[in-house]
Amino acid sequence: MTDERISTAFILEDFIEAQQWLIGALEIAFPGISIELADSIQSAKKVLTNTKIADINLIDLKLPDGSGLEILRDIKQRRRSARCVITTIYDDDKHLFPALAAGADGYLLKDQDQQLLADEMQRIRQNQPPLSPMIAKKIMGSFARETTLTLDESLTPRQLEVLRMIVQGDSIQNVANKLNISYHTAASHVRGIYEKLGVSNRAEVAAKAFDLGLS
Incomplete structure (x- = not known):
């Protein structure tokens, strides 16, 4: 069974509280992980230009200056093996399936319990998609x-x-x-x-x- 090493992460999220919530989940899932942050499409592009593409990338769908799917596609183009997980509040089909079609490796609702988020993120190690229970059901x-x-x-x-x-x-x-x-x-x-x-x-x-x- 595959057991991928996850040592670096990138979070694209414009709300500070949500950033901290996701940072906590990542640190539970992957102790010692190095994390880069961005709060807009433009700042994300700067991070991606100046740093190596992270092992796992948590991407919000709605940013002040555009859609997180733009960054997802950019990451996949630069490093196909990079894991991109959508972290959002949107659980409807019109957001879910286009994200998966764009290349998302998982889809998590960020308002769920932090430990549950961490548990789902760890599925990446076994090459399995992190999916919130409601999303898996859909x-x-x-x-x-x-x-x-x-x-x-x-x-x-x-x-x-x-x-x-x-x-x-x-x-x-x-x-x-x-x-x-x-x-x-x-x-x-x-x-x-x-x-x-x-x-x-x-x-x-x-x-x-x-x-x-x-x-």
Whole structure:
């Protein structure tokens, strides 16, 4: 299982109280982490120009001078492996799915308990998307609706079952245990799902759902 080292962080947030809340969550999740701050799009661009792209980036959606998605895209362009997690108060589909489609690796509601935020952030270490429970439920709900998948992109009933589990954050081993199948078989299902949808991780699966009209 992947165990990524997270030693640097960047927070884009315009409210000081929210900045401190997120700093606290990061320090709980990753003791000793080095943190850079910005409170606007312009100040974020200066930070990104003058420092190395951080391992984990917490990005608010609404800033005084624009959308945090602009910075998210910039970070991903400069360092594709950098983890970008949206931290926001918006829990509706019109904010969630465009963020995932833009490349967000996770989506957290910053008004939740600080320890819960830290616990979700730690999922990055296992290459799993940090998702607030309400957000995970919304993503799951999108797969329960009638889809517009083409025949080439259609999934088997078993693949749909596995898909719902991995979007919730289940590891391949957990999928295997819950379905009483071998790890190899579970991994094969996941690989088939990713190939059919043209994605490479769980966050991209959710974004694909938005692109295909599943939300």
